[in-house]
Amino acid sequence: MTDGTIAGLLDEAARQRPNAPFLLGEDGADWTVADVARLSTAGAHWLAEVGVRPGMTVAWQLPAHPPAAVLMLALARAGVTQAPVLHLLRRREVAAAVEVGGADLLIVDETTRAEAPDGIPVLELPADFLAELAHRPNSESPFPAPTAHDPHWIYFTSGSTGLPKGVRHTDSTLLVAAAGYVAHLGLGDHPDDVGTLAFPIAHIGGIIYLTSMLIGGFPAVLVPKVDAATIADVLARRRVTISGSSPAFYQILLAAQLASGRDDPLIPTLRMLIGGGAPCPPELHEKIRKHLRVPVLHAYGMTEAPLTCVSKATDTDEQQIHSCGLPIPGARVRIAHSGEIELCGTNVTPGYVDAVQWAQTTTPDGWFRTGDCGYLRPDGRIVITGRIKDLIIRKGENISPDEIENELLAHPLIDDVAVVGLPDEERGELVCAVVKRSPAHRDVTLDEICAFLDRRGLMKQKWPERLVVVDEFPLTGLGKVAKKVLAEKISGGTGCPS
Incomplete structure (x- = not known):
């Protein structure tokens, strides 16, 4: 990473392995690392032409398709704050997010334009966005170089009142999480590794997965909408080795395997499932090992502190099944007397958009109170026992x-x-x-x-x-x-x- 930024990481990867596959479409359309680096730079020019200026806050609401990935990386070059909004949110929820984030502009596509609220300028991506960018001449970004430690990202998480909290992040906090994820899981260690981005790309895991692909040197299939009836076929056809998302996604693959009545795996190339977002019970681990014949390497984190603890590929079966792994480098975990998990470290947000909200969720010595209950095992791995509010x-x-x-x-x-x-x-x-x-x-x-x-x-x-x-x-x-x-x-x- 030449300058510790996401744009710098992409450009470095494009220099080192320009022809390596990077973004894979469900339909067979593929883009190399060099393709994406060039498209994202062209995307920065497009942003400048439509009126985006450094210092603005740009919200966007798009599904997990290649244009969304390119737009995200283009915005990472633009010296703006970007505020991704989950593509499944409805107009009222989108309105709350853009208000909390203080967005100056909302970018949508044909699938999300109906949810755009009143009161904010809305820009719709061209249907042929990537083709349009591909025909532009290759040139330097028109924006000043981004910085690693300024909070250029806002992600949204629900508060106890149901109103979203705006969670700030920097390129640095996101890259710490991505590097720890790659190191613990061994992503890209196999020369034929192919991953999947089968969850909302506007979730904080979207940019972390994209940067993990750059760090680990592996491509991934982008899945805009998971269809339970066809997803196993998509993964098998694309020879996916690494998949996952949340336990709900694991359940979809398990159900497909059981419904097939086959003894041999539906996805023969699959070597592990990875993810987080919710607890993965031991019984689900066991069923997946039995029927899909792969381990689940689950992680623990949240929007405020992504991928704080991650299972290791080298962990024992018992450690993978009964814990959420070890803290990644730079992350620190402690358990309060109440049993609540508290976090600090270089992957933790520098704060909420609302400073008062942040003060209410941190301890006097600066640790983030997660609202989760759990304990640390003697081997240093974390076990989550539930949410305090649940x-x-x-x-x-x-x-x-x-x-x-x-x-x-x-x-x-x-x-x-x-x-x-x-x-x-x-x-x-x-x-x-x-x-x-x-x-x-x-x-x-x-x-x-x-x-x-x-x-x-x-x-x-x-x-x-x-x-x-x-x-x-x-x-x-x-x-x-x-x-x-x-x-x-x-x-x-x-x-x-x-």
Whole structure:
């Protein structure tokens, strides 16, 4: 990295391996590292022509396709602050994000233009954006060189009130996370490695994955929309070796494998699944190892501190299954007396857009309070036990939904489950298990669930008092179960004797 910036990293990679594949489209269209470096520079000229100036804040809302990747890298050359917005957000949510980020301009494409709010200038990418850039003469960027330590990135994360928080990042904090990710996982160690970017590119993981590809020297397939019916075929056709996203994505690949009825893997080149965003229960690890025949190397982080802990490719099976890995170089982790995980380090945000919000989430000595509960094992690896705010308080007792979910995933009639708390006059909250219906077997009953947890030795106070079976879970833009939405939608179910 010549200057410690993302633009510098891209240019250095283009000099060292210009013909190496980099961005791979689902349809077979490919771009080399040199192609992307040249297109992003041409993109910087296009930005200048449409009125973008250094110092502006430019929001954009695009799916995970090659034009979005090129635009992101072009903005990284432009001396502006860019504020990526998840492409699944609706107009009201987009409006809140651009307001919090103080955006001067919103860039969309034909898939997101309907969600553009009033009150902000909107620019739509040309349908042939990359072709237009490819025909431009090769020249230097018209903008001053970017800097590594100024906060030129704003990402959005939900607050306790539901309003987004604007999380600032620098090229340096993002590259620290990417370098640690590559080192722990050994990305690019295999000469034929091919990855996937199968999650919203506007998530903080988007730029970290792109820069990980540059650091590790491997290409990736960009998947704008994950289709459960075809994604395994796409990965097999593209000879993908590294895939992943969130546990919801792991579940999609697992379901495809089971539905195929085949003993041999649907994706024969796959060597590991990687990701984060939500806990990956041991039972899911085990099922993937059994049926997909690959390990899951899960990570722990958040928008404020991406990829703080990452499993290592060299970890034992036990370490990979029962932890979220070790802190990456530059990241520090400690556990408060309350059990809350606190973080600091060179991958941590320099703060929120709202300085008051940041002060409220940091300790007097400057550590970030995550809101997650967990502990550090003797071998230095971290175990996440749940979110403080997700705890179910039943008759004054704190109950962790994650613990119950992990137990229930071992039941032969349960493929996927979410546990939520529902208001109850007598108990304060009651425990409700929401099971996703499976085409492979009949529905489980509440009596069967309670008897199973009894045999597993789980105290009766933690047994679900209500069971609801659904065809699909409501998901966030990152593929997590939207538990608040799920709880609001539940209106029926049956109780078991107390």
